[in-house]
Amino acid sequence: MKRIFFAGILLCASMLSRAQQYEVAMEDHNGRQExxxxxxxxxxxxxxxxxxxxxAEGERIYEPRPEVVKTVKKNREQIWFKVFMGTWCPDxxxxxxxxYKILEAAGFDKGKVSLLAVDxxxxxxxxxxxxxxxxxxxxxxxxxxxxxxGRVIEYGETGRFDVxxxxxxxxxx
Numbered sequence: 176m177k178r179i180f181f182a183g184i185l186l187c188a189s190m191l192s193r194a195q196q197y198e199v200a201m202e203d204h205n206g207r208q209e210x211x212x213x214x215x216x217x218x219x220x221x222x223x224x225x226x227x228x229x230x231a232e233g234e235r236i237y238e239p240r241p242e243v244v245k246t247v248k249k250n251r252e253q254i255w256f257k258v259f260m261g262t263w264c265p266d267x268x269x270x271x272x273x274x275y276k277i278l279e280a281a282g283f284d285k286g287k288v289s290l291l292a293v294d295x296x297x298x299x300x301x302x303x304x305x306x307x308x309x310x311x312x313x314x315x316x317x318x319x320x321x322x323x324x325g326r327v328i329e330y331g332e333t334g335r336f337d338v339x340x341x342x343x344x345x346x347x348x
Contacts, residue, residue, distance in 0.1 A: 196215040197214030197220075209262075209263050210226050210227070212292040214291070218290065221272075232272070233272025233273055233276075239276055239337065242341065243341045244277060246344050250345075253347045254317055254318060255289075256318070257291070257307070258274070258289065258291065259291050259297075259313060260293070261294070270329070274337075312329070313328075315336075317343045319348075324346045324347060
């Protein structure tokens with residue numbers, strides 16, 4: 176009985192430590208208050224936070240390109256993503272909801288996405304951005320196992336981040 180009790184306590188402690196892997200701050204920017212997340216977050220958190228109306232709106236208005244969805248779906252077992260974004264960043268407001276809409280349409284396991292929110296300095300406690308040379312957000316890094324296949328930074332070089340993302344994913348073999 177004691178073992179079950181202690182196992183339950185350990186499980187609850189583990190869940191609580193994973194549940195709060197981010198910080199939230201209110202920051203004055205150009206005369207208005209902005210909520211800034213910093214740390215590991217999820218798309219579910221972005222959807223649930225009613226102050227971040229941009230996420231739901233971005234998903235609502237975007238229709239993923241069928242060829243992009245097909246590429247993600249075809250390679251979904253072989254790839255995973257490390258994504259850096261800012262809840263304060265207009266480029267992230269555009270790209271991140273659309274990125275998640277593509278994943279949803281492709282039936283991609285969102286557990287294979289590591290989403291890290293950064294502040295305006297683009298630094299994090301674990302120095303992940305520094306170690307991966309992330310200087311602009313959003314940055315979507317595509318991995319095949321432990322190998323980086325490529326990255327899309329902000330809107331991409333052509334302004335069609337989704338097409339560029341699919342081109343990177345096609346490298347997974």
